Amino acid sequence: MRTEKDSLGTLRLPKAVYYGIHTQRAMDNFPITGEKCQPEMIRAFLEIKQAAAKVNAAAGDLDPKIAKTIVQVTEQLLTSPLDFSMWPLDPIQGGAGTSLNMNVNEVLANLANERLGGQLGKYQLVNPNDHVNLGQSTNDTYPSAGKLALLRLLAPLKQSLTTLIDAMGNQADQNVRVYKMGRTQLQDAVPMTLGNSFHAWLKPLLRDLARIEVSEQALHQLNLGGSAIGSGINVSYHYQTHIVPKLGEITGLELSQAHDLFDATQNLDGLVALSGSLKGLAVNLSKIANDLRLLSSGPRSGLNEINLPARQAGSSIMPGKVNPVIPEVVNQVAFEVLGNDATISAASEAGQLELNAFEPVIFYRLFASITHLTGAMNTFCEHAIVGITPNKDRLAKDIDLSASFATAMAKIIGYAPATKLAKQSLKTGQPLREIAADSGLFSAEDLQHVFAVEEIVINARTPEHGLVLRPLSETTTD
Missing domain, CATH: 1.20.200.10 (Fumarase/aspartase (Central domain))
Known part of the structure; x- marks a missing residue:
């Protein structure tokens, strides 16, 4: 075990873990879902930290050696399978996401310290807040x-x-x-x-x-460069103007900075x-x-x-x-x-x-x-x-027994007479086609059109999967 200290006091952590005291407190405080944070979220955080290190070094605000080491460890993590022993936090957490931000800061700081010959949890060479989180806030x-x-x-x-x-x-x-x-x-x-x-x-x-x-x-x-509440406190002008373009280079995504x-x-x-x-x-x-x-x-x-x-x-x-x-x-x-x-x-x-x-x-x-x-x-x-x-047979049978053709009849003989024929078909079970033929209300040509399903349903497709409704005169029946 090792001991780390923060503003609340000291805490014991497993000796070999790469996260730190803030992550451990979050693990103790937020055992909510039993799940881990979305891998793409962790990947994005690593890319942001990498971009921040590069921009802060270019601005003269971060020692080039520290920046180079942070970049190296982020590249190491981004090109390796995700090791959830480093990222143990529950996705639901109090503090607006500060726990995950600090989890990333601590892991990168410890990896960088280790690479530079330091000890885990000591942070004399690379500090989670002062170096990895430089120019940033959880809020951005x-x-x-x-x-x-x-x-x-x-x-x-x-x-x-x-x-x-x-x-x-x-x-x-x-x-x-x-x-x-x-x-x-x-x-x-x-x-x-x-x-x-x-x-x-x-x-x-x-x-x-x-x-x-x-x-x-x-x-x-993105609102990177806004820092705590969008005021940009403790953020250099160079960082504000270069962080989003640099992150775009790293991610390959088209990104822009929020104007306000x-x-x-x-x-x-x-x-x-x-x-x-x-x-x-x-x-x-x-x-x-x-x-x-x-x-x-x-x-x-x-x-x-x-x-x-x-x-x-x-x-x-x-x-x-x-x-x-x-x-x-x-x-x-x-x-x-x-x-x-x-x-x-x-x-x-x-x-x-x-x-x-x-x-x-x-x-x-x-x-x-x-x-x-x-x-x-x-x-x-x-x-x-x-x-x-x-099931084509079932579909054809349903249509044949349907009284729905009365809708087409209504244009020829009127709504009320068509309703009477439809009700007779439903009551007796006799197909509407036979009842219509026996009624004497339709000519042979009328019946041909009333019961021509292909004329009632006109379906032509366009490349956009739309319908083109053609006038009846443009269709033909056998």
Whole structure:
């Protein structure tokens, strides 16, 4: 064991650990979730410390030898597998993220001291606060690291969403002539195609992608150089003007510095907007999952219009039962994201004056929303959407027995007479086509058009997965 000292007193730590007393106090104080901090958050912090060391050395504020050593140990950590024995903190922590910032400062200081021949926990050569944290505050490093992490986590999410949209488009193409009954309030409406359904599902996903990309733009603007409350206290002008460009070089990301550092330190509206965009995506994914569970219900006593790929046995007691497990997991992730958005909104609103103390839970839930939605969309696409097949016989039978063609009749004979014929079909079970033919109200040409499903449902696709509605005169029937 070794002993370290801070303003609160002394504390015993394991002798060989690279973190220090501040990290140990946080471990004792915040045993909340049992999880560890998001690896991308730690990676972003290391990149910020590396950039700070380089800029402070160039400004003449940090000994070049110390700066070089800090850079070397950050490079060592960034190119090695993450060792969570160095990063033991819970993602939810009091202090607006100071614990994680100090965890990074202490690890880098101890690694640098060790490299220079010093002892762990002594900090005579490299100090966590005076050297590693020079020109910084948790209030500017923590939100900046969080934004960098979000940018990197959003990249695979957008790719997963794009792949899902493409899979929906492929299904729309394949089912462009597969006719089915449409429903409103879960009651028979008018005929449509299964392709129409996939069109309707992918359109809001395209809008979700656009909204996420708009929300993402705010993440590129950082408040580094703002220090404690955005005033830039204890920060050199050189640091303020060079830290963000240097970090951009290190990360390979397009970054800019906030024009108003006071505003950037206090406001988290960009994170709230991103959370709202993720919530919108979750709502749409859950709606699609609900529709698929309904359309695949059965296989004998449900709608049974489509087949979902069978992924696993569905019951421990009912042999042969197969459940829609993939849509179900998508629903559950969506429910979680809705809860995350409520947490993020509440935590953002609860910040007081010059700092929001609740950034840890905001980023924690944002990271969860993004990573879980990415996983949900991956399994949704691979294990559900691409393998959906229609039950064409069932779909054709439903259309043939449907009274929905009365809608097309109404234009010829009026709403009330068409209603009477539809009710007669529903009451007797006799197909509406036969009742219409026996009624004497329609010519042979009228009946041909009324019951021509392909004329009622006109579905042509554009490269953007849209619909082009053609006038009836442009269509032909056999």
